[in-house]
Amino acid sequence: MASAQFLLGMLLSETLRFTSESIRSWLEHQTRSTFVPTHAKAEKLRDELKNELDNLAETCKSLAENSAKEIEKRNTKTYRRARAMNKLARLFLERTQQIKVPDKVYYDSFRDFAQKTQEAIAVTEVDIRNWFPMISPFFIIDRRKFQLALERTKESLKEASNFLAKEYIKTKTMEETFQLIDRLQALQQQLAASKDQKTRTQNDETQIERQIAETQQKITDLQSKGSLNQLNQTNAGIQALNDELKHVLSHLQKPFIKLEALSIHGGGSGLTPDELKKLDQYLANPFEALATDEPDYVLLRQILQKLEKALAEDKLKLKPEKTRKAEQTLDNVLNKNTLAGLYQKCRETRSRKNQLLASLEISESKKEMATYRERLEELERKKKVIESEKSTIEQAYVKVSEDIQHSKSEIEKNILGFLNRRVHIE
Numbered sequence: 001m002a003s004a005q006f007l008l009g010m011l012l013s014e015t016l017r018f019t020s021e022s023i024r025s026w027l028e029h030q031t032r033s034t035f036v037p038t039h040a041k042a043e044k045l046r047d048e049l050k051n052e053l054d055n056l057a058e059t060c061k062s063l064a065e066n067s068a069k070e071i072e073k074r075n076t077k078t079y080r081r082a083r084a085m086n087k088l089a090r091l092f093l094e095r096t097q098q099i100k101v102p103d104k105v106y107y108d109s110f111r112d113f114a115q116k117t118q119e120a121i122a123v124t125e126v127d128i129r130n131w132f133p134m135i136s137p138f139f140i141i142d143r144r145k146f147q148l149a150l151e152r153t154k155e156s157l158k159e160a161s162n163f164l165a166k167e168y169i170k171t172k173t174m175e176e177t178f179q180l181i182d183r184l185q186a187l188q189q190q191l192a193a194s195k196d197q198k199t200r201t202q203n204d205e206t207q208i209e210r211q212i213a214e215t216q217q218k219i220t221d222l223q224s225k226g227s228l229n230q231l232n233q234t235n236a237g238i239q240a241l242n243d244e245l246k247h248v249l250s251h252l253q254k255p256f257i258k259l260e261a262l263s264i265h266g267g268g269s270g271l272t273p274d275e276l277k278k279l280d281q282y283l284a285n286p287f288e289a290l291a292t293d294e295p296d297y298v299l300l301r302q303i304l305q306k307l308e309k310a311l312a313e314d315k316l317k318l319k320p321e322k323t324r325k326a327e328q329t330l331d332n333v334l335n336k337n338t339l340a341g342l343y344q345k346c347r348e349t350r351s352r353k354n355q356l357l358a359s360l361e362i363s364e365s366k367k368e369m370a371t372y373r374e375r376l377e378e379l380e381r382k383k384k385v386i387e388s389e390k391s392t393i394e395q396a397y398v399k400v401s402e403d404i405q406h407s408k409s410e411i412e413k414n415i416l417g418f419l420n421r422r423v424h425i426e
Contacts, residue, residue: 015422020184038171042105045160050101052153057096059146063089081135095120107172177414184407194397201390208383215376228365231356245286251325258316270306291346
């Protein structure tokens with residue numbers, strides 16, 4: 001007894017290592033004496049029950065054919081019973097043919113086969129009890145053949161059900177373990193395919209990123225080349241002048257808005273349509289407004305003079321501090337000519353930009369730039385598609401990896417349960 005316990009302890013303490021390919025052959029060898037005979041018997045009982053169902057179907061066809069012949073005779077004594085018999089026979093046949101016989105025998109498929117057969121027989125027996133007495137005494141021989149075939153099917157079903165409950169259930173875990181091994185191998189193939197997809201997607205992403213970098217570099221090179229570079233510098237200068245003008249006229253921003261509102265609502269601002277249009281331009285784009293103003297920025301001076309008058313008459317209803325700052329700015333512009341230098345810079349800068357835009361080099365460079373930008377947008381779209389595909393593949397890869405580990409654990413646990421052997425699947 002002590003030596004047996006020691007040997008059992010040694011078996012349990014030793015962990016055998018297998019790959020997913022080698023575990024099946026080892027397990028088949030270990031369970032051959034138990035599993036193989038049981039599975040063979042399950043297949044035998046499946047075939048026997050199938051044969052009985054086929055025989056039952058043949059008797060149903062015979063009932064249907066004979067009752068159809070009797071219907072054609074139009075005999076008043078048998079007509080109604082013949083129609084009932086024909087309807088029942090076709091119903092029995094339909095039930096029998098709906099029972100799916102499993103191609104491969106597993107515990108679950110064999111159990112479902114037996115259950116569906118049992119359900120069909122149970123309903124059929126109810127129909128027999130309800131209708132056969134009404135059909136008597138006609139079709140006696142056909143009905144006896146049918147009931148004999150039904151009884152044989154019930155006997156075959158009983159044997160299959162007993163086998164399921166007493167013998168097959170004992171090897172259910174073994175069978176499930178073989179199915180788990182098959183699933184594990186399929187999952188590992190799926191994982192290998194996902195890994196290949198990951199590699200391909202990564203290569204595609206790397207290639208797209210390289211193309212994006214090359215296109216961005218071409219755009220950068222083009223922007224820093226010749227007239228286009230001068231145009232970019234000129235645009236930067238325009239932005240700087242615009243910001244400077246906004247700062248210089250910052251204290252006139254709110255008065256301008258109120259003066260414009262006063263003019264729109266008929267409050268007596270005194271602005272002409274041209275002045276009102278120019279005022280709106282000064283609010284939206286001070287650089288463009290000043291650069292396109294008449295010499296000595298006449299329109300702006302006219303607007304400022306009318307603003308000065310509106311302030312003096314308190315038509316704008318500004319706070320004293322805002323009024324004071326606005327008046328100071330008006331004095332600087334109207335009397336001290338603080339905008340003279342900016343006006344000259346704006347006109348010169350705008351003229352330089354127009355000259356550049358009119359050049360053939362700029363025209364060609366802009367077309368080339370547009371082509372590069374379209375190419376860059378297309379590459380960015382492709383990158384997003386690849387990133388989405390990559391994310392999907394990554395999620396699938398993680399899911400399959402988790403399923404593989406779960407399958408391995410289940411196989412190891414099952415083998416420990418019915419063989420008392422510790423195994424590890426690498």
